[in-house]
Amino acid sequence: PLVPMTAFLPRAKKEGFAVGQFNMNNLEFVQGIAAAAKEEQSPFIFGVSEGAMRYMGIDYVVAMAEIAAKESGVPVALHLDHGSNFDVVMKCIQAGFSSVMFDGSHHPYEENIVLTKEVVKAAHAVGVSVEGELGTIGGVEDDLVVEEADAAMAKPDEAIRFWEETKVDALAIAVGTAHGMYKGEPKIHFDIIDEVAKQVDAPIVLHGGSGVPDQAIQESIRLGVGKINVNTESQVSCTAMIREKLGNDPSMIDPRKYLGPGRDAIQQTVQGKMRLFGSSGKA
Numbered sequence: 001p002l003v004p005m006t007a008f009l010p011r012a013k014k015e016g017f018a019v020g021q022f023n024m025n026n027l028e029f030v031q032g033i034a035a036a037a038k039e040e041q042s043p044f045i046f047g048v049s050e051g052a053m054r055y056m057g058i059d060y061v062v063a064m065a066e067i068a069a070k071e072s073g074v075p076v077a078l079h080l081d082h083g084s085n086f087d088v089v090m091k092c093i094q095a096g097f098s099s100v101m102f103d104g105s106h107h108p109y110e111e112n113i114v115l116t117k118e119v120v121k122a123a124h125a126v127g128v129s130v131e132g133e134l135g136t137i138g139g140v141e142d143d144l145v146v147e148e149a150d151a152a153m154a155k156p157d158e159a160i161r162f163w164e165e166t167k168v169d170a171l172a173i174a175v176g177t178a179h180g181m182y183k184g185e186p187k188i189h190f191d192i193i194d195e196v197a198k199q200v201d202a203p204i205v206l207h208g209g210s211g212v213p214d215q216a217i218q219e220s221i222r223l224g225v226g227k228i229n230v231n232t233e234s235q236v237s238c239t240a241m242i243r244e245k246l247g248n249d250p251s252m253i254d255p256r257k258y259l260g261p262g263r264d265a266i267q268q269t270v271q272g273k274m275r276l277f278g279s280s281g282k283a
């Protein structure tokens with residue numbers, strides 16, 4: 001069965017590893033990610049953006065995640081990624097999601113607290129875990145578009161009070177990563193992670209995990225990051241493989257002949273991240 005993130009995140013923070021959120025885009029992503037987890041014996045989180053949900057249909061999403069959890073035999077959370085309002089959160093919970101993110105980071109600070117609290121109250125009442133967000137993460141992810149100039153780091157004192165008031169199970173803070181691939185190397189503000197993680201029981205969430213150097217990932221985990229989101233890198237490896245297969249053989253028409261290798265590429269990417277995050281063998 002699908003489990004809330006609280007089934008594994010407290011252990012991750014205590015033992016110094018991070019659990020990956022891998023976004024699902026279609027069946028090949030579901031299967032590639034689940035196969036990686038089975039191989040690595042790692043817990044994981046399926047991230048589903050509102051755009052991905054529109055693409056697949058909410059009932060397909062839940063059904064595929066449930067089968068992936070059964071097939072992989074590891075703890076799996078099905079998590080709404082960057083939920084934009086109370087209604088979409090409720091719709092996901094009713095459909096069978098075990099976890100939700102409410103991203104109120106575009107609201108004024110006090111309003112974000114009030115709105116997040118409402119989500120936490122409703123979700124916790126039915127055993128669903130909640131992630132909140134503070135600060136603005138740059139880059140593009142589906143509906144979410146933030147210009148570099150508008151990206152704003154989270155203020156540690158605000159992040160700490162946000163958690164004290166909302167009691168979210170995981171706290172996403174903007175610390176210099178961005179959604180999508182990076183143009184240069186990201187400048188991660190480790191001091192912010194350090195300051196917030198020391199005062200907050202919930203693990204810190206690192207969004208925009210794609211393209212972050214391994215060493216920076218390891219350092220952030222050491223300081224208190226317990227959940228890391230990866231989407232773009234899986235997309236890049238999958239699409240590069242499909243492009244290669246189609247390019248090599250213009251007569252190829254059977255989708256399984258290129259989607260299958262694309263799925264294998266996703267699995268390879270995800271297994272590499274699970275090892276890097278230290279979640280392998282923690283199922």
Ligand code: G3H
Binds near residue numbers: 081
């Ligand atoms: O919410 C999803 C993640 O933050 C994905 O970021 O596509 O840069 O890996 P990414």
Ligand code: ZN
Binds near residue numbers: 179207
């Ligand atoms: Zn994100």
